[in-house]
Every structure is written in structure tokens, then in C-alpha cells.
Amino acid sequence: MNDTSHGQNPREEADYIPHSDLLVSLRDIRKSFRGTEVLHGVTFEIRRGETVCLIGPSGSGKSTLLRCVNHLEAPDEGLVLVGGRPIGYRHSGEHLVELGSRELAVQRASMGMVFQSFNLFPHLTARENIAEAPRRVLKLSKEEANARAEQLMARVGLADRLDSYPDKLSGGQQQRVAIARALAMRPEVMLFDEPTSALDPEMVQEVLTVIRDLARDGMTMLIVTHEMRFAMDVADRVVFMDHGRIVEQGPPQQLISAPAHERTRAFLSKVMS
Amino acid sequence: MLLFTAMTFATVVTNSRFEWRVVGSYLFEIRILKGIGVSVGMTAITMALSLVFGTAVALMRTGRARLLALASAGFIWVFRSIPMLVQLLFWYNLAALFPTLSLGIPWGPRFVTFDSNALIGPLSAAVIGLTLHQTAYIAELIRSGLLSVPSGQWQAAAALGMTPTQTFFRIVAPQAARVIVPPMGNEVISLLKATSLVSVISLSDLLYSVQLIYAKNFQTVPLLIVAALWYMTITGFLGFLQHRLERRLSRQHMPAAKTNGSSL
Numbered sequence: 001m002n003d004t005s006h007g008q009n010p011r012e013e014a015d016y017i018p019h020s021d022l023l024v025s026l027r028d029i030r031k032s033f034r035g036t037e038v039l040h041g042v043t044f045e046i047r048r049g050e051t052v053c054l055i056g057p058s059g060s061g062k063s064t065l066l067r068c069v070n071h072l073e074a075p076d077e078g079l080v081l082v083g084g085r086p087i088g089y090r091h092s093g094e095h096l097v098e099l100g101s102r103e104l105a106v107q108r109a110s111m112g113m114v115f116q117s118f119n120l121f122p123h124l125t126a127r128e129n130i131a132e133a134p135r136r137v138l139k140l141s142k143e144e145a146n147a148r149a150e151q152l153m154a155r156v157g158l159a160d161r162l163d164s165y166p167d168k169l170s171g172g173q174q175q176r177v178a179i180a181r182a183l184a185m186r187p188e189v190m191l192f193d194e195p196t197s198a199l200d201p202e203m204v205q206e207v208l209t210v211i212r213d214l215a216r217d218g219m220t221m222l223i224v225t226h227e228m229r230f231a232m233d234v235a236d237r238v239v240f241m242d243h244g245r246i247v248e249q250g251p252p253q254q255l256i257s258a259p260a261h262e263r264t265r266a267f268l269s270k271v272m273s
Numbered sequence: 274m275l276l277f278t279a280m281t282f283a284t285v286v287t288n289s290r291f292e293w294r295v296v297g298s299y300l301f302e303i304r305i306l307k308g309i310g311v312s313v314g315m316t317a318i319t320m321a322l323s324l325v326f327g328t329a330v331a332l333m334r335t336g337r338a339r340l341l342a343l344a345s346a347g348f349i350w351v352f353r354s355i356p357m358l359v360q361l362l363f364w365y366n367l368a369a370l371f372p373t374l375s376l377g378i379p380w381g382p383r384f385v386t387f388d389s390n391a392l393i394g395p396l397s398a399a400v401i402g403l404t405l406h407q408t409a410y411i412a413e414l415i416r417s418g419l420l421s422v423p424s425g426q427w428q429a430a431a432a433l434g435m436t437p438t439q440t441f442f443r444i445v446a447p448q449a450a451r452v453i454v455p456p457m458g459n460e461v462i463s464l465l466k467a468t469s470l471v472s473v474i475s476l477s478d479l480l481y482s483v484q485l486i487y488a489k490n491f492q493t494v495p496l497l498i499v500a501a502l503w504y505m506t507i508t509g510f511l512g513f514l515q516h517r518l519e520r521r522l523s524r525q526h527m528p529a530a531k532t533n534g535s536s537l
Contacts, residue, residue, distance in 0.1 A: 072428055101437050119429035123447050133433035136443060178429075268339060268439025 021048040023220050024189055029068055029078035031061075038064055040244045046189070046222060051215040053231035053252070054224045055072065056241035057267055062224045065241070066191050069222065070111045071104060082111065083188060109137050112182030116194040118174040120166040120181070126153060127162040130181045138185065145184075150181035156210050172203030176210055183214075189216065192223040196230075208234075228271055232256055240264045295495035299486065300502065308482030309503055315396075315464045315478065319403040326404070329409030332441075334412065335419050345412065352409035358470050360406055365396040365474040395476040399468075407464055414456055418449035451522050458515030462508050469504075479503055 003195040024046040031039040038061045046052050050220050053060045067073040069080055072087040079096075087107055089096040094140075099107070130152060131145035140148070155160050156176040166174055175195060182190060193210065196204045208230050214235050215221060225231055229240055231251040239249040240259075247261050259265045286293075288402075299305060333345040422445045430440035471479035479500055487496040 070432055072432065105431070105434045105436045107434075108432055111432070113429075114433035115425060115429060117425055117434075119423075119425040121426065121429070121444055121448075123451075132443065133430075133435055136439050137434045181433070191432075 012175075022046075023048040023050075023083060024069060024222070025081040026065070027069070027079045027081070029075045029080070030070065031064055031073060031075050038244050039068070039075070042244070042246055043242075044239060044246060046220060048220055049218045050236045051219075051221045051223065051234055053235040053238045054222065054241060055228070055231060055267075056247075060241045061066070061244040062241050063193050066193050066222060066224050069189075069191055070093065070108050070113055071083070072113075076084060082107070092227065096192060097149045100144065100244070105137070109133075112185060112187035112190040114175070114182055114190070114192045114195050116179050116197050118166070118171070118178045118198070120174055120178055122166050123162050125165055126158065126169070126177045126180075129166070129177060129266050130184045133181070134184050149180070152183055153177070155183075155213075156180045171199045173207045175199065175203075175207045178188055179207075179210055179214075189220040189222065192225070194224050194226065196225070196227060226271065228268070240267065243266070290292075292492060292495040293494050296498050297500075299492075299496060299499050302486075304477075304482045305479070305499060305503070308477055308479040309507070311477060311482075312465065312468045312479040313507065315399060315403065315468045315471070316461065318400060319405075319407055319464060320359040320461055322404045323411050325409035326408040327415050330408060330412035331415035331419060334416050338438065349409045349412055352405045353413075355406075357406050357467055358473065360402040361399060361470055364402045365395060367398070371481065374375075376411055395471070395474045398474055399476050401493060403464070403468065403471075406467075407460070411457070414453055414460065415449070418444065418453035422448045423450045423519075454519055454522055455515070458511065458518070462511055465507060465511065466504060 005228075008264065021043055026042060026044055029039050029042045030037060038059075042061070042065055056062050056065065064073055068075050069082070069087070071080070074088060085107065087098055087103060088099055090099055092096075108186060108253075120126075121132065124132060127149045129145060130149035131140075131142070131264065134140045134145040134148055135142065148164060150159070155161055156179055158173060158180075160178055161169060161177075166177070167260070169177065179195075195211065196207050199207065204227070208227065209224065211221070212230075212234050223235070235252045237249060238252045238255045240247045240255065240261075242263050247263050248259065255264070256268060259268060330345045330348060334340040334349070336342060355363075426444055426448065427440055430444045431437075435443070468478055469480040471478050473486060475481065478487070483496045483500045487493045
């Protein structure tokens with residue numbers, strides 16, 4: 001069971017795909033809330049299999065940028081491409097036409113998202129939380145969806161908590177179930193919105209370990225985080241944002257030990273101490 | 274307090290003017306039973322219709338479309354403000370306002386024309402009035418239930434690729450139900466009692482049936498007791514159903530209750 005599903009898993013093959021293969025591309029994203037622009041034209045790209053950590057002070061627009069990728073926030077201007085497809089739009093000749101909720105749902109199904117506050121469904125058990133979307137969206141049978149749930153719960157180290165309701169799980173366990181829930185859709189890319197910010201300190205590591213394993217397996221990931229040590233450890237690239245703009249980006253060692261910009265230096269000295 | 278209750282009870286039972294014998298003879302009288310059928314039937318139809326419409330109005334009210342939200346807020350304001358009795362009389366007397374109702378193009382040709390009196394009899398006037406009133410109340414109830422579900426639930430489901438319809442039925446509605454069901458039970462009970470108002474438009478519900486009988490035999494109090502006993506019985510039954518439903522919901526959705534149950 002375990003072996004066959006691993007073989008079908010696209011992320012297993014990720015290592016063999018050259019890193020120049022572009023998966024996510026954000027082009028000149030602008031977004032305003034109530035007349036205040038929080039993203040001033042952000043452009044950046046994620047290659048297949050790459051782990052990118054997005055860091056920066058709160059209010060810098062990192063979470064908004066992340067939520068633009070799966071169109072939970074619709075950019076006012078600019079375009080998000082995932083696997084070459086415009087997110088939230090479809091081509092109609094020369095023009096782009098906004099997608100209906102049904103078509104948008106299909107696009108979102110290929111992107112996994114993990115929230116700061118877990119957002120598990122409180123009326124469903126861990127198993128049901130994970131199996132719900134594969135059953136309703138991918139139209140898997142109950143048995144297939146449950147098998148997927150069991151396999152993923154084992155992968156996040158919670159094989160014995162399948163029948164637990166979210167409020168019987170610790171924060172760290174809930175977040176691991178939330179990761180399993182996102183993985184159950186076999187997403188092309190995983191988006192993490194401060195996955196450890198709502199956790200007690202002793203539970204941070206268990207969640208980071210799961211994310212680290214995903215990076216090792218070649219999952220494409222965009223992670224908004226405040227955990228600098230984790231970012232240095234897991235990221236292929238760190239992107240520093242401030243005031244709605246990307247200030248600088250690069251390999252973690254280079255960016256964190258030798259930042260080129262004063263603002264990056266100031267931010268890092270605050271969070272590293 | 275106990276003494277007072279006992280004294281009241283004794284007075285009621287022994288006072289010959291209560292005519293308990295008459296109460297007994299009319300309790301299962303065919304006209305009374307038919308009246309109960311009308312009252313209960315009207316409650317059921319009105320409740321079913323206003324659940325559907327109320328959900329629609331609540332979704333419009335909480336939705337993103339400004340115009341729809343405004344329209345549903347207006348609807349709730351109008352039909353919550355007008356007393357049920359006034360509405361019933363209004364719908365019943367609609368014929369006075371519009372002697373004929375027709376389908377067609379305004380100021381243009383008419384395709385079908387109905388006589389208002391024939392189209393809106395007491396029963397449809399009652400159902401329309403009760404439903405509009407009840408829809409307004411239930412919409413507010415459902416709205417508060419929907420708002421009790423955090424927006425993160427919608428977002429999590431959307432991020433998983435679930436459509437808004439799937440999210441509503443599978444994720445949001447079950448959680449909102451826990452908040453909605455207890456006050457909804459009270460709404461059904463209030464509605465049952467409110468149906469007695471239709472006696473003013475001479476629809477033979479439980480109260481009107483009773484009134485017809487005591488208009489002839491002048492046994493006013495015993496027959497009102499018959500009506501009261503039946504309202505109490507049905508309300509008791511509805512309360513029982515409400516309790517059962519609440520227990521089932523809490524067992525399904527509240528893990529705490531589930532754990533307690535299995536440890537017993």
C-alpha cells in the first residue's frame with residue numbers, strides 16, 4: 001500500500017527534474033486594502049522542488065503575497081502563474097477572463113495551504129478532515145480517501161490519532177493534521193502561512209520536522225516564517241520583504257550571514273538576538 | 274410556593290364551573306381533531322418554507338453582493354416590523370386592494386387574470402402571512418449561525434479546492450446547525466401558537482374550531498381548556514423532539530460529549 005502510492009507520487013520524481021523548471025511565477029503583483037497599497041508590484045519565481053522562505057517584519061505583505069498565489073486574495077494588478085496557467089483567470093483569445101468559483105476551485109485543488117491557526121474542521125475527526133476534500137473534490141471512494149488519510153497520518157507521526165477530533169489534539173498535532181490534509185490532495189506546491197506562530201514553543205519542532213521532511217522529499221514550498229534558524233536550515237532561497245516590496249533574496253547562508261541591504265541587516269539583528 | 278401550587282390545583286379541579294366533564298367530551302371531538310390537523314399542518318408547511326427562504330435570505334444578507342444584502346436587510350426589516358395579525362388581515366383582504374391579479378406585461382397585454390378572492394383564500398393568506406413573518410425571523414437566526422463559523426473554515430475549504438456549495442453543506446452548515454437548532458426549536462413552538470391568530474380570518478384551526486363550538490353551546494371556558502390542553506401536548510412533544518435533536522447534534526459534533534458518553 002505504502003509502496004505503490006509512493007511510486008505514484010509526483011514529488012518522488014522531483015529530484016530528477018532540472019531545477020530550471022519554473023513552477024510558480026508572480027508577475028508585478030499589486031494589492032490594496034481600503035486604499036492602502038500593501039504590495040507594490042512584487043515579482044518572483046519558484047522552481048519545481050524548491051523551498052523558498054519568505055521573511056520580513058509583520059505588515060510587510062508576506063502573508064498577503066502568499067495568499068495571492070492560490071487566489072485567496074485576488075491581486076488588483078499582476079498575474080500569478082502556476083505550471084504556466086494563470087490563477088483565477090483563463091485565456092480567451094488575447095484577453096484573460098476571470099474564472100467562476102467552480103473553475104477556481106479546480107485550480108486551488110493543486111495547491112496545498114497550511115494556515116497559522118490550523119483551521120481544521122472541528123466537527124470532523126482527523127481522518128474525516130483529511131478525507132473530505134479527496135472525496136468531494138477528487139471524487140475518490142470512501143475507502144481510497146480513508147487509505148490516503150491513514151497513510152498521511154502515519155507520515156506526520158499521528159497514526160494513532162485518526163479518530164480524534166481537533167479539540168482533543170495539541171496545537172502541534174493539529175497543525176500536523178492540517179499538513180496531512182493539504183498533502184492528501186497531492187498538491188504541486190505547498191503554501192505555509194506562519195505554520196508555527198500560533199504554537200507553544202515546545203511544539204514548534206514537531207511541525208518543523210514534518211516540513212523539513214517534505215523539503216527533503218522534493219516538495220515545492222513557499223513558507224512564510226519567523227523561524228530564522230529553520231529558514232536557514234530548510235530553505236534553498238530566502239526572500240526578505242519589507243513594506244510590500246522584495247528587498248533582497250538569495251541562498252540562506254548568504255542572505256542571513258551577509259545581508260546586502262541595511263533594512264535586512266536591521267531586521268535580522270532584531271530577530272536573531 | 275408548593276402550597277400555593279397545590280391550592281391552585283385543588284381550586285381548579287374542584288371548581289364545578291370548569292366543567293371538566295365537558296372538557297372530556299370535547300377533547301377528541303372530530304371538529305377539534307380537524308382543527309389540530311390544520312394548526313399542525315400550517316406550522317409544518319410554514320416552517321419548511323421559511324427554512325428554505327430564510328437560508329436564502331441569510332446567505333444573501335451575509336454574501337458579498339451589496340445589492341442583495343441590502344434587499345434582504347430590507348425584507349427582514351419590513352416583515353419583522355409588521356405584526357403577524359396585521360399581516361394576516363392584510364393578505365386576507367388583498368382582494369380589496371387588487372380585485373384581480375393578472376400575469377402579463379405592465380400596461381401591456383395580460384395573459385391570465387385571476388379573481389383575487391378565488392386565488393387567495395384564508396388558507397393561502399395564512400400561509401403567505403405566516404411564512405413571510407417567519408422567514409424574516411429565521412433568516413436572522415441562520416445569519417447568526419453562519420457568522421458563528423469562523424472565516425478560516427471557508428478559507429481552509431476553498432484552499433482544498435472545495436466549491437462554495439460544497440463548503441456550505443459539508444463544512445459550514447453542520448457547524449452553524451449547532452448554534453441554530455436550540456433557538457429554532459423555540460421558533461417552531463412560537464409558530465405553532467402564532468397559528469391561533471389565523472382564527473381572525475375564519476380559518477378553522479384549533480382555536481377557531483373551539484370558538485365555533487362555544488359560540489353555539491356557550492361552554493366557553495371548558496372549550497378553551499380543550500384548546501390549551503392540546504397546545505400544551507403538542508408543545509411538549511415538540512420540546513421532546515428538540516431535546517433529542519440537540520443531543521444528537523452535540524454527540525455528532527462535540528467531541529467532549531462523545532467522550533463522556535463512551536466513558537459512561
